[in-house]
Amino acid sequence: MESHSMAVVAYHQAELLDIACITTPLFLANHIGQLTHPYRVHVLAPGGTPVRCATGLTLSVDGSLEKFPGPVETMIVAGGTGHEEAAATGSLLQQIRRLAASSSRVASVCTGASILAAAGLLDGRRATTHWRFAPDLAGRFPRVTVDPAPIYIRDGKIATAAGVTSALDLTLSFIQEDHGAALARQVARDLVTYLHRPGDQAQMSVFVAADNGCSGTVHAATRYVAAHLADDLSTPAIASHVGVSGRHLSRLFQSELGMPPARFVRSARLDAAARLLESGQLPVAVIARRCGFSSADQFRQCFAGQYALPPSKYRSRFSGPDTAGMEEAAG
Structure with a gap:
């Protein structure tokens, strides 16, 4: 039986979640899809020895990176x-x-991009990594165009994912490419995760980012925004709600x-x-x-500018099967 050969490269102090977010969706795709061409996953490490992961657990591997003959369809x-x-x-x-x-x-997943970059595989390409490590990657490898925003980027045959759970999204995109959207959606449901977020979705949802170490004023302002999306959310209106001037609120948001x-709104x-x-x-x-x-037309224009898809096509690509085929007169 012909298979999709997948090699996952690990090393001392690799992140276990990065690896599991690749191997688990592939396992589920085989199990759920009863595939004619199943995934055959090889976790490889230098010397073939067990890997002590960054989180303290030790991971057995399938073989030695040096002795693995290849070729593989996908190396991650x-x-x-x-x-x-x-x-x-x-x-x-x-x-x-x-x-x-x-x-x-x-x-690559997360800081694995630095390994691809050091190997010269990202030269002249656009790539991403975890937002926290993006400045370091850009500084060390000036021939790589580093974009810290998307959850993953595909540039030709090279793909880079932002980090940890974004590996789920990248792996789901591979499953969809290989076996279709229906199987990718089913795997996502079994994982209780989003039904394949698009690669250009921002790494940090604004709601997550807003709770990440912000002052009380900014925290209150962002919570107000999240709860009143249909209301007047001009800067003066938000500033009035949290008791500061519009100019001061703008400075706080920027910093x-x-x-x-x-x-942000x-x-x-x-x-x-x-x-x-x-x-x-x-x-x-x-x-x-x-x-x-203000109108459906304004929404369509803004949405397409952010996601490179009109709302109706976004829904058909990323919603569940109950809504995927729905016709929208207003879409």
Whole structure:
């Protein structure tokens, strides 16, 4: 039986969740899909010895990276706190280049991008990594165009994922590419995860980002935005609610969130609209109104600018099977 051969490269202090977010969806795809061409997953490490993961658990591997003959259809390099040591190990980089040369797809998760970059595989390409490590990757490898925003990027046969659970999204995209959207949706449901977030979705949902170490004023402002998407969310209106001037609120948002209030509001509205499109059957015009857009046309333009898809096509690609085929007169 012909199979899809997948090699996951681990090393000392690799992140176990990076690896599991690849191997588990592939296992479920085999189990659920009863595939004619199932995935055959090889977890490889230098020397073939067990890997002590960054989280303290020891992972047995399937074989030695050096002795694995290849070729493989897809090679994926995990991230982890040991990525700098791995990226400085010439013998490991040599094996990465060897397998990459005969692979149809090459990918990394999180700081695994630094290993691909050190091997020269990201030169002249656009790539992502975990937002926290993006400045370091860009500084160390100036020939790589680092974009810290998306959850994953595919540039030719090279794919880079932002980190940890974004590996789920990248792996689901591989499953959809290989076996169709229906199986990818079923795997996502079994994992109780989003039904395949698009790669250009932001790494940090605005709602998560807003709770991440912000001052009380910004925290109160973002919570107000999230709860009143259909209301007047101009900067003066938000500032009045939290008891500061509009100018001071703008300074706080810029320093703590890296964006002005208006941009945060727009992102919050689009994020909420995307969730409604994925999870329900509300008409586009209703979603537009609930999320604070002045009209369905304005919503369509803003949404397409963010996600590169009109709302109706986004819904058909990323919603469950109960809504995927729905015709929307307002879409």
